[in-house]
Amino acid sequence: MVCNTWALEGRSMRSVMSILSGGRELVPNYECEPRGVLAGFIGDLTSDSSFITSHLTGLYHYPQISYGATDVMFTDRSRFPYFYRVVPNEGYIHRALIQLLKHFGWTWVGVIISDSESDYIKRELIDLITSNGMCVEFVYELDWNRWETVSWERIILKSTARVIIICVSKEKLFEVLAFTHGNSNLKRLWIMTVTSLYVDILDYDLAEILNGSLIFLLSAGDIAGFHDFLLSVNPDQYPEDPYIFAIWYIAFNCSLSQTPQMQNKTLNIIKLPSKDNITMTCSGNESLASVLHFQEIDLRVSYSVYKAVYLLAHALHLLLSHGAPTDKDQLESKLNPWKLNHLLRNVHFTSSSSQEEIYINDEGETQGQYDLKNLVMFPNQSSRIMSVIEVGSFNTLTPDQLIVNDSVILWHPDFTEVPQSVCSESCIPGYQKKSREVQFSCCYDCVPCAEGHISNTTDMETCIQCPEGQWPNDNRTVCIQKIIEFLSYEDPLGQSLAAVSVFFSLIVTSVALLFIKHHKTPVVKANNQTMSYTLLLSLTLSFLCCFLFIGRPQKVTCLLRQVTFGINFTLSVSCVLAKTVTVVIAFNATKPGSKIKKWVGTRVSIWLVLLCSLVQVGICLVWLISSPPFPDYDTHTYTGKMILQCNEGSVTAFYTVIGYMGFLSALSFIVAFLVRKLPDSFNEAQLITFSMLVFCSVWVSFIPAYLSTKGKYMVAVEIFAILTSSAGLLGCIFIPKCHIILFHPQKNTRSYITGKPLQ
Structure with a gap:
């Protein structure tokens, strides 16, 4: 059974209860209608909806495999023993962010978060940034229910941080970018962390603002035959699939002949345009290849779903490999959730298409890799569609190593060199930091070392005293032997x-x-x-x-x-x-x-x-x-x-x-x-x-x-x-x-x- 929850908590709860109850009657702990044999749940996309789902499915020990929940709380196996995911937790992306800031020497940043995620972000990400010697000038919490363009622009214009980290979902990312649209004074270097990059972000009329920005995206592997299948699929092939009809409404702005029951299913999936506004009738044989292009198809979420399905499939294969059941009762007795959970923790296979090793680690998740992308609008482009260039990578198997290819990064044309985002310029050797009377440790003055002291690296907190018999050079960067004086015969x-x-x-x-x-x-x-x-x-x-x-x-x-x-x-x-x-x-x-x-x-x-x-x-x-x-x-x-x-x-x-x-x-x-x-x-x-x-x-x-x-x-x-x-x-x-x-x-x-x- 497939349910579109729209990543909403309420719809997630209704969908799970509907599956458990076997039909439209949502009665907890009862099967109101006959249903198929239930092995487990795959989904949801977000952490909030997955949290609701895990509480319901965990009551019956059904395994839940999420393909988008990244909240660190799910690594607590005592609280979520039956929750699994095929994406790394967001703690890894935060470590990658820290390494990226260190790589370019950005110590003065702003952070934009969603109000629903603010508690964790403030507690973990902000502390992680400050504990690594960097400072957060401001933290802006986006409230989905309020329109705060004026306050948002005021904060950005007032800030001196040139680098701003955006930790929000794709949907709220549009809200952030909408605030910056058309205001050249809001040009900043944006660092974004989203699960997937959709075409609508690139098509959005924000090329001038986003040009030169960086974004961390979960790597996508190959799914054998899926690309060709997606471009060749049509409603005639799958007349009972409401999702195909919904795609046709959106892609071709035309209506298809549907039974009332199928039409209701389609309307439940996605809010469709009113029929009064649709004058064209679809034949059903249209090809998606005419409206989609290869570079516009983002299969990151699809690949995560693919891994989740195959994880559960391999566990089921191991469970059923010793004697196939002959009827439904035998199948239900065979599909013991306890056994299936145990097997999920031991599944280890290699994807035939991408050759990626897929398995569940001790934290209940699979390994993953993030791609560091550079959003670029080339000057000779006729349209304002941005290009995406891969400039680095981060693998959770080696979380202390962020690979960045500086030579291929294209910054915004306003930046003649690597952008700088610091509250105070680095203190050169011969100087030491002197804290200002402000709350930020990154804001300081550079004062020369005292007599007899040196600093031989940048941004030294305290100068080093020269040993007896030595004295600083004129720049106070190295200790040299003092001139020895005594009344000699050469004098x-x-x-x-x-x-x-x-x-x-x-x-x-x-x-x-x-x-x-x-x-x-x-x-x-x-x-x-x-x-x-x-x-x-x-x-x-x-x-x-x-x-x-x-x-x-x-x-x-x-x-x-x-x-x-x-x-x-x-x-x-x-x-x-x-x-x-x-x-x-x-x-x-x-x-x-x-x-x-x-x-x-x-x-x-x-x-x-x-x-x-x-x-x-x-x-x-x-x-x-x-x-x-x-x-x-x-x-x-x-x-x-x-x-x-x-x-x-x-x-x-x-x-x-x-x-x-x-x-x-x-x-x-x-x-x-x-x-x-x-x-x-x-x-x-x-x-x-x-x-x-x-x-x-x-x-x-x-x-x-x-x-x-x-x-x-x-x-x-x-x-x-x-x-x-x-x-x-x-x-x-x-x-x-x-x-x-x-x-x-x-x-x-x-x-x-x-x-x-x-x-």
């Missing part, structure tokens, strides 16, 4: 300081050699030779210790540089202090009755130098044991530079060494200043006073200069202080004596120094 500053150190070391050596050569002269003897030689040695070492500060910081050089500098300078200042004390003792020992004559000599000065130096050595040992200096690097002071330096370990110990030197220098300066007015024959005190003034001035200015510089310049400041203070001691104490020895030998006599003529 002109390092070379200059090294040259000055060598120069002054040679001068000190020359002075020492000059003193050794003239060690018997009064100028050399009168200046405490032991302290003079010790001071010259310490000055030489002080000049040479500058080389510990130049070059790449190493563990050994970091340990030695400050310690060597501190001990050498302490030795130098101790020698100056000892020379000053010697002058004081020598002057006071010449006074009558002086008790300090016994201190005249070199013992006091030697012990004083040893004592002062040992204190500094002790400080340095504590420093090296507790918190020694070590090689380190500074990556924060300068952008793009990594400063190799010696970390002093204990800053307190470092300033203690400097402070102790400052204390000895101040003490020497005070003592020398107090005896600065001694007779000219003892002018050593004046020279020491001036040298200590230079020394203290250098080191007092050193501290703020040292603290205000970084990197190699900080090292250069310390070297400069060492060279300057050492040169001050050399110049103030020894150069005047060298001048006398070399250029005024007449002053280098005992009588001149003592101020008494020789007897």
Whole structure:
């Protein structure tokens, strides 16, 4: 028995009850009239009508095989154990949609749905879109009972999404397209999902609007001989088929001679034109080939019906293969719905025409494939009929792979390239997303990465911090090695300081050699030779210790540089202090009755130098044991530079060494200043006073200069202080004596120094 339900729930219910009751009397749970043996139900086309049918047929465990219901709810086998379908559930088409959006980078879309499907769409499709990092600007629910052209156009015109997904039935698709007709401002890229594509969609005067759009369609296989049969069929061949008469009314606008009973059946199938408007009479021998063309015949639904029929037929064949029944009673007992349901789950065959494997999976449905079609109106077409180009495919057996052939897609002529539909342009490498104060995650601003951070791909949420020792390039797209900075011998500053150190070391050596050569002269003897030689040695070492500060910081050089500098300078200042004390003792020992004559000599000065130096050595040992200096690097002071330096370990110990030197220098300066007015024959005190003034001035200015510089310049400041203070001691104490020895030998006599003529 064939019933046309028009995909309406009410008609579906009446049709099922009519079949179960056996006639026109619709009495639940009763067979009012004799009927044939019932094996199962095939249909319906939509999910809503199939839902009604499944509740009625499921009461009697009859299998129902739908050829169009795609609602995901039917995959719940506990609720619908006897429901089957030969089309995939709509969850697959939603996955294909997501992959299509990702493929073209469309993250800003609108969605149009039917009001009857809105609950599922909102819950599943919208969540699926947003969970994949895309945003839905608007969701428009079509109400079949309301005419909302104005509100619809207002929403479209207000929206910025260039891609709109239409998830509605074919019938409601016309309603959507009707709203857009004739308004060029409503041009969008439409992505449609419908079960089948009918000719009336292509003929509809919407070519300008739909041109370049994409549509997912369920693939259709071949049905052997069906195409030829369809074009050759006529009412004379099937006089009892009301559907043939209905087709003739529509295709040829003519009437056929029918019995009243057949005419009523025909009218129940489809709303026919009034007979008053039909003036032509059909012969019944007309051919559909004259009004239909091969490309206009869409067999997608027909192929689904074909698969449904063959599934049930194969199950019946298996059920009846073991002994054919001889009468109706045996047939009814043989056709146990329980057995038939079990066999349906195990049927597995290959279609002879399309070579497709057909079977029911665990979700109660068959596998399927969707074709991605491109609706195109070619410029040279005389009519406004659109062409359909296949540009991709999606198979439910591999649901994570959407195949798209970009090269064959023809977009709307207004799009010079692949259409873009984003709320915000992608953030290029070197930038990161900064969310706007809106509800959509796809709407954001692009801000440059902070210093020390990079982004190496588009649309990064957060920038990546470069590791220590690396820094972003100018575009902040990749981390590069920082420029390593230290005071090296290749640096002109390092070379200059090294040259000055060598120069002054040679001068000190020359002075020492000059003193050794003239060690018997009064100028050399009168200046405490032991302290003079010790001071010259310490000055030489002080000049040479500058080389510990130049070059790449190493563990050994970091340990030695400050310690060597501190001990050498302490030795130098101790020698100056000892020379000053010697002058004081020598002057006071010449006074009558002086008790300090016994201190005249070199013992006091030697012990004083040893004592002062040992204190500094002790400080340095504590420093090296507790918190020694070590090689380190500074990556924060300068952008793009990594400063190799010696970390002093204990800053307190470092300033203690400097402070102790400052204390000895101040003490020497005070003592020398107090005896600065001694007779000219003892002018050593004046020279020491001036040298200590230079020394203290250098080191007092050193501290703020040292603290205000970084990197190699900080090292250069310390070297400069060492060279300057050492040169001050050399110049103030020894150069005047060298001048006398070399250029005024007449002053280098005992009588001149003592101020008494020789007897």
